[in-house]
Amino acid sequence: xxxxxxxxxxxxxxxxxxxxxxxxxxxxxxxxxxxxxxxxxxxxxxxxxxxxxxxxxxxxxxxxxxxxxxxxxxxxxxxxxxxxxxxxxxxxxxxxxxxxxxxxxxxxxxxxxxxxxxxxxxxxxxxxxxxxxxxxxxxxxxxxxxxxxxxxxxxxxxxxxxxxxxxxxxxxxxxxxxxxxxxxxxxxxxxxxxxxxxxxxxxxxxxxxxxxxxxxxxxxxxxxxxxxxxxxxxxxxxxxxxxxxxxxxxxxxxxxxxxxxxxxxxxxxxxxxxxxxxxxxxxxxxxxxxxxxxxxxxxxxxxxxxxxxxxxxxxxxxxxxxxxxxxxxxxxxxxxxxxxxxxxxxxxxxxxxxxxxxxxxxxxxxxxxxxxxxxxxxxxxxxxxxxxxxxxxxxxxxxxxxxxxxxxxxxxxxxx
Amino acid sequence: xxxxxxxxxxxxxxxxxxxxxxxxxxxxxxxxxxxxxxxxxxxxxxxxxxxxxxxxxxxxxxxxxxxxxxxxxxxxxxxxxxxxxxxxxxxxxxxxxxxxxxxxxxxxxxxxxxxxx
Numbered sequence: 317x318x319x320x321x322x323x324x325x326x327x328x329x330x331x332x333x334x335x336x337x338x339x340x341x342x343x344x345x346x347x348x349x350x351x352x353x354x355x356x357x358x359x360x361x362x363x364x365x366x367x368x369x370x371x372x373x374x375x376x377x378x379x380x381x382x383x384x385x386x387x388x389x390x391x392x393x394x395x396x397x398x399x400x401x402x403x404x405x406x407x408x409x410x411x412x413x414x415x416x417x418x419x420x421x422x423x424x425x426x427x428x429x430x431x432x433x434x435x436x437x438x439x440x441x442x443x444x445x446x447x448x449x450x451x452x453x454x455x456x457x458x459x460x461x462x463x464x465x466x467x468x469x470x471x472x473x474x475x476x477x478x479x480x481x482x483x484x485x486x487x488x489x490x491x492x493x494x495x496x497x498x499x500x501x502x503x504x505x506x507x508x509x510x511x512x513x514x515x516x517x518x519x520x521x522x523x524x525x526x527x528x529x530x531x532x533x534x535x536x537x538x539x540x541x542x543x544x545x546x547x548x549x550x551x552x553x554x555x556x557x558x559x560x561x562x563x564x565x566x567x568x569x570x571x572x573x574x575x576x577x578x579x580x581x582x583x584x585x586x587x588x589x590x591x592x593x594x595x596x597x598x599x600x601x602x603x604x605x606x607x608x609x610x611x612x613x614x615x616x617x618x619x620x621x622x623x624x625x626x627x628x629x630x631x632x633x634x635x636x637x638x639x640x641x642x643x644x645x646x647x648x649x650x651x652x653x654x655x656x657x658x659x660x661x662x663x664x665x666x667x668x669x670x671x672x673x674x675x676x677x678x679x680x681x682x683x684x685x686x687x688x689x690x691x692x693x694x695x696x697x698x699x700x701x702x703x704x705x706x707x708x709x710x711x712x713x714x715x716x717x718x719x720x721x722x723x724x725x726x727x728x729x730x731x732x
Numbered sequence: 733x734x735x736x737x738x739x740x741x742x743x744x745x746x747x748x749x750x751x752x753x754x755x756x757x758x759x760x761x762x763x764x765x766x767x768x769x770x771x772x773x774x775x776x777x778x779x780x781x782x783x784x785x786x787x788x789x790x791x792x793x794x795x796x797x798x799x800x801x802x803x804x805x806x807x808x809x810x811x812x813x814x815x816x817x818x819x820x821x822x823x824x825x826x827x828x829x830x831x832x833x834x835x836x837x838x839x840x841x842x843x844x845x846x847x848x849x
Binding site: 333335336337338339341342343345346370372377378379380381421423426429430 | 742743744745747748749815816818819820821832833834835836837838840
């Protein structure tokens, strides 16, 4: 039996909370899915006899009641889910994980939901702010999937990942022969996203000269291919995201002021995980469910001490880090429940409410790490170089550059 | 018999709530919009109100504010029901409790029982 991803999500929800009640609209908001998707998922689930629907003239207002669960039914549903998840298309980014990221009932998130709700219905440019790993792309996808453009493409452009030299042609496309390797005419991502949404991730990394071209595209919904002359008009909605302070960059003149104002029509700040710790249990549950779903297994639970450990951590890497930590825990854990000892945090010092430890530069980390290794090896430089995985000469160079003193082995005072 | 006023514009959800409250021996009435709710509280003084926030005519926030401003209705406990998790704002507006949709029947009954205790 093949179930659609949305039907699977509903089924998981049912297995977790068997007496849930709400309208189709409530479920659509809870799972960040469109009303149509929920309606057709419910249709699929009808044959399992696990829901009772009270239809309404307006589909969104139809009532959904999950019927009580017998152990026999639970087994049947788990089986149905199992056969459903093995379909080849079930990948982690099949919509399941991204809906999971947006799960959260912490008051911090309600402002974000309310904004998503409002902007989804418009075509306004949205600027997403927030630390790395908080799920800005997830928010962008959600806005797209709940807008009238949901049927159109959702194009992600990571401004930091594409080499500056290729970015313009990547965005706008190029005409044949416009540069040496341009053998054919190629349409760009903007053209490909016609009728949909363009998500410009890491917008702060966009080179200054392209900022001007983007501004024009934003204002006119128009651009020219590299080497081309006639302007091309597209119907797209722009969502941009960054974790950098754009206002400061405007003052430093590394980001165009006019572009900033154009992007900043509606700004949504996605809070860091440490400011919505109340969501950690629900998020963890959803991540574990998504991972089980990917692997075709039954989701595992977190032991209370494991959950307490997760809640006590500062999460500098946010939801993405939580996903990684849980994925690792699943691999090392051999029990039915994931225990606290299975959870390895980058900084194993819990910081209950305090701010996240200051971010160090790579150089600072390197110096601290070399010092530590040199101390551990008691001045044995060959051993230190081996542990660090670098050549002895490289180690010497670094020791000199960072002015790290090494206590020579043979002068260690001996007890006699 | 204790009486609970259900203020909910989605007829099906109102009926499901009503059915479950009646099942545990409560008397109920339903108002489909904010204005009807404000009339209904004076017709039959309920012992508790389940108040959805997104309502036609007057929204749940307005209804709560008016109920709390009127000495005759200020003491009736309110359980707010919303698709938006905004508990803090709800409590600040005078709600005794706040439940986010979709909700479980057992959770709803527990909370109503607490309001009536």
